[in-house]
Amino acid sequence: MTAAVARSTAHSIVEASPRSKAVAGGLVILYAVITILPLLWIVATAFKSQSDAIAYPPKVIFEPTLEGYVNLFTVRTRQTPDFIAKLPPPETWYDKLVRQRDMVIAGPSKVVPRFVNSLIIGFGSTFLAVFLGTLAAYAFSRFRIPLADDLLFFILSTRMMPPVAVAIPIYLMYRQLNLTDTRLGMILLYTAVNVSLAVWLLKGFIDEIPREYEEAALVDGYTRLQALRKVVLPQAVTGIAATAIFCLIFSWNEYAFAVLLTSGEAQTMPPFIPFIIGEGGQDWPAVAAATTLFVVPIVLFTVLLRKHLLRGITFGAVRK
Amino acid sequence: MDKMTTISQPDDATIASMSEPARSRATRRVRGLSDRTIAWLFVAPTIALLLAINIFPLVWMIRLSFTSLNLSMSYLPLRFVGTDNFTDILGDEDVWFRLQTTAQFVIWSVTFQVIIGFGLALLINRQFRGHSFWTTIILLPMMLSPAVVGNFWTLLLQPQIGPFNYLISLFTGVAPSSFSMTGQVSLAPWTIVLVDTWMWAPYVMLICLAGLRSIPDYIYEAAEVDRASAWRQFWSITLPMAVPFLMLAVLFRAIENFKMFDMVNLLTSGGPGSTTELVSITLKRAAFEKWRTGYSSALAIILFVTVFGAANIYVKALNKVKQR
Numbered sequence: 001m002t003a004a005v006a007r008s009t010a011h012s013i014v015e016a017s018p019r020s021k022a023v024a025g026g027l028v029i030l031y032a033v034i035t036i037l038p039l040l041w042i043v044a045t046a047f048k049s050q051s052d053a054i055a056y057p058p059k060v061i062f063e064p065t066l067e068g069y070v071n072l073f074t075v076r077t078r079q080t081p082d083f084i085a086k087l088p089p090p091e092t093w094y095d096k097l098v099r100q101r102d103m104v105i106a107g108p109s110k111v112v113p114r115f116v117n118s119l120i121i122g123f124g125s126t127f128l129a130v131f132l133g134t135l136a137a138y139a140f141s142r143f144r145i146p147l148a149d150d151l152l153f154f155i156l157s158t159r160m161m162p163p164v165a166v167a168i169p170i171y172l173m174y175r176q177l178n179l180t181d182t183r184l185g186m187i188l189l190y191t192a193v194n195v196s197l198a199v200w201l202l203k204g205f206i207d208e209i210p211r212e213y214e215e216a217a218l219v220d221g222y223t224r225l226q227a228l229r230k231v232v233l234p235q236a237v238t239g240i241a242a243t244a245i246f247c248l249i250f251s252w253n254e255y256a257f258a259v260l261l262t263s264g265e266a267q268t269m270p271p272f273i274p275f276i277i278g279e280g281g282q283d284w285p286a287v288a289a290a291t292t293l294f295v296v297p298i299v300l301f302t303v304l305l306r307k308h309l310l311r312g313i314t315f316g317a318v319r320k
Numbered sequence: 321m322d323k324m325t326t327i328s329q330p331d332d333a334t335i336a337s338m339s340e341p342a343r344s345r346a347t348r349r350v351r352g353l354s355d356r357t358i359a360w361l362f363v364a365p366t367i368a369l370l371l372a373i374n375i376f377p378l379v380w381m382i383r384l385s386f387t388s389l390n391l392s393m394s395y396l397p398l399r400f401v402g403t404d405n406f407t408d409i410l411g412d413e414d415v416w417f418r419l420q421t422t423a424q425f426v427i428w429s430v431t432f433q434v435i436i437g438f439g440l441a442l443l444i445n446r447q448f449r450g451h452s453f454w455t456t457i458i459l460l461p462m463m464l465s466p467a468v469v470g471n472f473w474t475l476l477l478q479p480q481i482g483p484f485n486y487l488i489s490l491f492t493g494v495a496p497s498s499f500s501m502t503g504q505v506s507l508a509p510w511t512i513v514l515v516d517t518w519m520w521a522p523y524v525m526l527i528c529l530a531g532l533r534s535i536p537d538y539i540y541e542a543a544e545v546d547r548a549s550a551w552r553q554f555w556s557i558t559l560p561m562a563v564p565f566l567m568l569a570v571l572f573r574a575i576e577n578f579k580m581f582d583m584v585n586l587l588t589s590g591g592p593g594s595t596t597e598l599v600s601i602t603l604k605r606a607a608f609e610k611w612r613t614g615y616s617s618a619l620a621i622i623l624f625v626t627v628f629g630a631a632n633i634y635v636k637a638l639n640k641v642k643q644r
Binding site: 016020021022024025027028029031032035036038039041042045053054055056057058132133135136138139140143144145151154155157158160161162163164165166167168169170171172173188189191192195196199223224225249252253254255256259260270271273274282284287288291294295298299301302303306309310313314317318 | 353355356358359360361362363365366367369370372373374375376377378380381384440442443444446447448449450451452454455456457458459460461462463464465466467468471472473475476480481482483486496518522523526527529530565568572575578579581582586600603604607608613616617619620621623624627628631
C-alpha cells in the first residue's frame with residue numbers, strides 16, 4: 001500500500017499512469033476504427049460488382065472486381081448476346097469484363113476531363129492565391145500599412161458570406177463577362193476565396209522569421225526585393241508549401257460554387273461524382289471508385305500537413 | 321514608431337547620425353524602390369482582386385436587393401421596390417422556420433462536436449503509444465469534400481443495402497428496412513447532425529489538443545503538491561484554461577454550419593418535405609431555381625448581417641474570457 005503511494009507520487013503528474021494511458025489508447029483507437037469504417041466501406045464498394053454493391057444483407061466479403069473503375073472511365077451500351085458473339089474477340093481485359101455483362105464500350109466517359117478541370121482549377125487558383133498572398137503577407141508583416149488591422153479583417157470577412165449568397169452576384173457578373181462555366185472564371189473565384197486564407201497563414205509564418213536576417217542583408221547592400229527573394233522566401237518555404245496545400249484542398253473539395261457556376265466545360269469532380277449513373281440510378285461501384293480516386297490525394301496531403309493542420313484550419317489563430 | 325520600423329524606414333535624422341559607410345549604404349538602398357512603394361505594390365493586387373470578386377458583387381447585390389429582378393423574366397425592366405423584399409422575408413413564416421431549422425442544426429452539431437472533440441483531446445493528451453498515428457486517422461473525415469461525404473453517406477444510410485441500418489439492426493433487432501435515416505421526418509434532422517459530427521468532431525479535437533498542450537506542467541505539479549484531486553484539477557485547471565480554445569472552435573464551427581450547404585444538399589437535399597432545409601438551401605432555391613434574384617439578394621444580405629453581427633458579439637466575449 002505505502003509502496004503504491006510512493007510510486008504514484010514518484011512519477012511526474014504530467015506523465016499519465018500506464019493504466020490510464022492504456023484505457024485512453026483503447027478508447028481513441030476504438031473511435032478511430034469506427035470513424036474510418038465509412039471510408040473503408042466506400043473503398044471496398046469500388047471493388048464490388050454492381051450486384052454485390054446493392055446486395056442485402058450488405059456484403060463484407062466479396063469477390064473483388066475492377067468493374068467499378070471500368071464503368072467509371074467508360075460509356076457502355078447494352079447489346080444482345082448474338083451481337084456480342086458476332087464481334088471479333090475482345091482486345092483488352094476491360095473489353096472482356098464489359099462483354100460479360102452483355103455490353104460493349106461505346107467510348108470514354110467524362111471523368112478524365114472533369115479530373116483535369118479539378119487539377120487545372122486547383123493548381124491555377126492555388127498558385128495565384130499563394131503568390132498574391134505571399135506579397136501581401138510580407139507587406140503586412142514588415143511594413144507599417146495604414147489601417148492594417150482593418151484591411152486584414154476585411155480580407156477575412158469575405159469568408160463569412162455563405163457561398164450560395166456570394167454566387168448570386170458572381171453569377172450575374174460572370175454572365176456579363178462571359179466567364180460562366182469557364183476555367184478562368186473558377187480560378188479567379190477560388191483565388192479570391194483562398195487569398196484570405198493565404199494572407200492570414202503566411203503572415204503568421206513570416207512574422208516568425210526574425211527581422212534581423214533581412215536587416216543584415218539590407219545593411220550588406222541588398223535591396224528590399226533581393227532580401228525578400230534571397231533571405232525571407234527560403235526561410236518561409238515550409239509555410240508557403242503548407243499554405244499552398246491548404247488552398248489546393250479547398251479548391252479540390254469545393255462544391256457550392258462549382259455546382260452553381262459550372263455545368264460542363266469547367267465542371268470539377270465534386271459536382272460530377274454524384275451524377276455518375278448506370279442503368280437505374282447511381283452506379284455505386286463507379287461512384288465509389290471516383291470517390292476513392294478523388295480522396296487519395298487528400299489523404300496523402302493530410303499526412304504531409306499533419307504538423308501545420310491546426311494553423312491552417314484556424315486561419316493561423318492557433319499555433320503550436 | 322517602434323524600433324523595427326525605424327530600422328526599415330530610416331528618416332533623415334537617423335541617416336545623418338550614421339557613420340559615413342552606413343549612410344552611403346542606406347542611401348543606396350533607397351535608390352531601389354522605397355519601402356512605402358513596395359508595401360503598396362504588394363498589398364494592392366490582393367485588395368484589387370477582393371474588390372473585383374467580393375466587394376463589387378456585394379455592392380451590386382445590395383442594389384439588386386431593392387429590385388424585383390427575376391432572372392426567368394429578365395426581359396422586364398428593372399423595377400425598384402424599396403424595402404419590399406426585406407419586409408417580405410422578415411414577415412414570411414417559412415423563412416423563420418428555415419432559420420429555426422438551421423439554428424437547431426448548428427446548436428446540436430456544435431454541441432456534439434464539442435463533447436466528442438474535447439473528450440478525444442483529453443484522451444489523446446495522455447500521450448499513449450501510437451497516439452500520433454491514430455490522431456491522423458481520426459482527422460481524415462474533416463479533410464474530405466463535404467459534397468462527396470454527403471453523397472457517399474446516402475449509400476451507407478440506404479435502408480435496404482446500407483451497412484448503417486444493418487449494424488443498427490444487429491445491435492437492436494429492429495428490422496433494417498423499417499426505418500430510413502434520410503427519408504423519415506423524425507430522423508432526418510438528426511442524420512445531418514450525425515454526419516456533420518462525424519466529419520467535424522476532429523476539428524474541435526485538434527483545437528482542444530492545442531489548448532491542453534498550452535497548459536504548463538508546473539501548474540499541475542503545484543496542484544499535486546496541494547493534493548488536489550484529479551477531478552478538482554480538471555475543473556479548476558484544465559477546463560478553464562481550455563475554454564478560450566473551445567470558444568474559438570465553437571466560433572469557427574458555428575459560422576461554417578450556419579453557411580452549410582454542400583453536405584446537406586447532397587445527403588437529404590432539404591428533405592423529407594422541408595425538415596432539413598437549411599437556410600442556404602432555401603437561398604439556393606430562391607436564387608437558382610425560382611430565379612428570384614431581387615428577393616434572394618435581400619435574403620443573402622440578411623444572412624450576412626446575421627453571421628457578421630453574431631460573430632462580432634462572440635469575438636468580444638471571447639476576448640473578455642481570454643483577458644481573465
